[in-house]
Amino acid sequence: MGWLTVLREDVRNGTIVAMVSVALFVALLAFRTPFDPTRAGASIKDSNAGDSWITGYIAPTYDTRRAGDAAAVPVLCHHFLREDTDALRLLKILGALFLNLPVLKDMDVWTQTASEFEKQIVYLKERGYVSVDLDDLLAWQVGRETLPRKSVVITFDDGDRSVLDVAYPILKRHGMKATLFVVTARVGKQWERVNSLTWDELRFLQESGVFSIESHTHNLHHKVKTTKGRLPVFRAMSRGLFAPADGEPWQTTVFNDLVASRRAIATHLGRDARHLAWPYGFGNAGVDSVAVAAGFRTMSTLEKGMNLQMQTARGHLVESSALALAANPAGGPIALEVFPSYVSAYPLPRISWDRFKIKRYTITARTTIRGFAEMMLE
Numbered sequence: 001m002g003w004l005t006v007l008r009e010d011v012r013n014g015t016i017v018a019m020v021s022v023a024l025f026v027a028l029l030a031f032r033t034p035f036d037p038t039r040a041g042a043s044i045k046d047s048n049a050g051d052s053w054i055t056g057y058i059a060p061t062y063d064t065r066r067a068g069d070a071a072a073v074p075v076l077c078h079h080f081l082r083e084d085t086d087a088l089r090l091l092k093i094l095g096a097l098f099l100n101l102p103v104l105k106d107m108d109v110w111t112q113t114a115s116e117f118e119k120q121i122v123y124l125k126e127r128g129y130v131s132v133d134l135d136d137l138l139a140w141q142v143g144r145e146t147l148p149r150k151s152v153v154i155t156f157d158d159g160d161r162s163v164l165d166v167a168y169p170i171l172k173r174h175g176m177k178a179t180l181f182v183v184t185a186r187v188g189k190q191w192e193r194v195n196s197l198t199w200d201e202l203r204f205l206q207e208s209g210v211f212s213i214e215s216h217t218h219n220l221h222h223k224v225k226t227t228k229g230r231l232p233v234f235r236a237m238s239r240g241l242f243a244p245a246d247g248e249p250w251q252t253t254v255f256n257d258l259v260a261s262r263r264a265i266a267t268h269l270g271r272d273a274r275h276l277a278w279p280y281g282f283g284n285a286g287v288d289s290v291a292v293a294a295g296f297r298t299m300s301t302l303e304k305g306m307n308l309q310m311q312t313a314r315g316h317l318v319e320s321s322a323l324a325l326a327a328n329p330a331g332g333p334i335a336l337e338v339f340p341s342y343v344s345a346y347p348l349p350r351i352s353w354d355r356f357k358i359k360r361y362t363i364t365a366r367t368t369i370r371g372f373a374e375m376m377l378e
Contacts, residue, residue: 072306181277185219218261
């Protein structure tokens with residue numbers, strides 16, 4: 001019965017399913033419709049279309065961009081990287097990618113190989129993209145700065161060791177820079193399969209000029225059980241579905257966490273963190289307003305789409321000053337020590353919090369180079 005045990009184990013870990021999926025995929029190749037690059041929205045032939053990994057593909061272009069300045073800026077979100085894949089993982093990825101089979105675990109989905117990541121970086125570099133950081137993006141959004149016609153922001157969430165071991169040398173080799181959002185209470189620890197970088201390692205990345213370190217909250221990267229299912233703790237609190245353990249209003253609890261994150265980054269890295277990425281990809285107007293009051297200028301999400309300049313109804317660029325928009329009734333910024341009384345006595349400002357939101361394209365193991373190119377087109 002040994003062979004039966006092996007077969008059961010193969011089925012359990014997805015090997016058999018993956019192998020069958022690849023066999024079906026190969027069979028389908030004979031009947032597939034050839035890829036027509038004009039359907040991807042391409043308008044001119046790209047000089048690098050002969051690259052072996054995108055043979056026959058014409059890179060899309062931004063026909064709507066003004067000469068010398070960006071019209072829209074894509075922001076990319078990565079999580080984990082690993083060295084070259086093994087054969088089994090490759091089979092699983094092909095099965096999930098082309099036949100939509102559930103053979104990849106969550107960690108596999110969020111993890112790219114070094115070669116996959118480098119192909120995307122090479123794609124950007126060879127097509128003239130320039131990497132900028134979130135400070136540059138914000139200054140452009142409010143009209144204080146122009147950006148190169150093809151600008152892109154590269155980000156990583158969580159702070160896994162693979163950012164230093166794999167992403168850093170690739171980005172440095174190709175002259176690109178990126179932003180890393182870290183959960184400050186878990187720096188140097190292992191959590192949820194994340195092998196987090198230490199403060200010394202984060203300082204190295206920051207001082208290298210390749211990475212800017214920003215906040216992924218202090219200790220809000222977890223979910224709690226509610227009557228609506230498991231939700232990120234900050235969203236659950238804001239919806240009245242989970243009571244803060246400290247007995248404070250939820251605004252105070254979230255505010256204190258975000259301030260702790262900014263202070264930790266300032267203490268260990270000498271950096272004023274002004275950009276926040278909400279864990280699990282999404283906040284809401286309530287938690288965004290608290291983040292603004294805590295001093296953050298932008299909140300990154302996993303909502304897909306390009307980032308545009310901010311305009312009023314009359315079409316004029318507007319300044320989105322964080323503390324000014326979270327002002328107290330007297331008109332001044334909220335001091336950290338008086339914030340608890342502020343949230344209990346006054347409603348949060350009624351403004352459009354969308355102006356602080358950064359849209360990002362999520363890059364996963366399922367992201368093909370064609371799909372990546374189409375992200376750049378939107």
